[in-house]
Amino acid sequence: MTEKREYRTEELAAKAGITVRTLRFYRERKLLAPPRREGRIAWYDDHHLARLRTIAALLERxxxxxxIAExxxxxxQGRDVADLIGVGGPTEEEPVRLTPEELAARFEGQVTPxxxxxxxxxxxxxxDGDEIVHISRRLLDVSAALVREGIPLAEVLAAGVRxxxxxxALAELFTDLILRHTTEQELPRLRPLARSVVEAEVSLALDRRLRKES
Structure with missing residues (x-):
């Protein structure tokens, strides 16, 4: 188990490469969580250091x-990743861990509040602590690729809502269909069939759309 490190104000500022005055300014702007107090001494930890390094990286961008405050x-205000993916629940998606600055780099200039x-x-x-977790590597990669093609991230996300x-609705349709004829225990085994139907229908729909547009 990694031992928890703590730093006085001067030590934290030195590790972050900023002045004590800047550190205090960030605290006043509420960019940092309050330190632990022991009498008149303020103690910071590695979470504070990670946040300072993130601030520096985002300022550079x-x-x-x-x-940054927003x-x-x-x-x-975001939910803990455990609330999103659960513990031990079935999934075919691979989560991706990112620092805030890595997320900003993926979507250069478009990671707005x-x-x-x-x-x-x-x-x-x-x-998850100082990290951000995207629940699906596939969705992350596709979103980044669309942004690189010139589609604004806001529009990609709006499409994601739809x-x-x-x-x-499709998941509800297939779940109801399967449960009418099999048991809940069969859902994990049969889910690839549902996914294949959806992928094939989307592919055919795109064919029809492309023919219509040509």
Whole structure:
């Protein structure tokens, strides 16, 4: 087990590469959680250090302190990742762990408080200590690829809201169908069949759409 480190104000500032005055300014702006107090001594830990390094990385990418504060507030309001994916529940998706600056790098300039709040509300993102967890590597990679193609992240997320509604309806349809003829224990075994039907129908629908547009 890793021993928990704690730092006095001067030591934390030195490790983060900032001045004590800057550290105190960040505290006043509520960019940092309050330190642990022991008399007149303020004690910080590795979570504070990670947040300071994130602030530095986001500032380098052009984010303002106001924007960073809004991002931090959105993350602080986000659900714990365990609430999103459960413990030991069935899933075929691979979660991805990211620091806030790694997420910003994936969607250069488009990780705004509004987009972050939408992703958190959709359940794409959860928090785990100082890390962000995206619930699906496939969705993360596809979203990043669409943004690289010039589609704004806000529109990708708006499409995700609509897709979620259709996906939930399809999942309900197949679950009801299977449970009418088999048992709940058969659902994990038969879910690939449901996924194959959906993938084939989307592929055929895209064929029809492309022919119509050509």
């Amino acid at each position: 052009g984010h303002t302190l106001t924007g 991002l931090a507030d959105a993350l602080d 509004e987009n972050l709040a939408t992703a958190l509300e959709l359940g794409y993102l959860g928090t 897709v979620r509604a259709h996906a939930d």
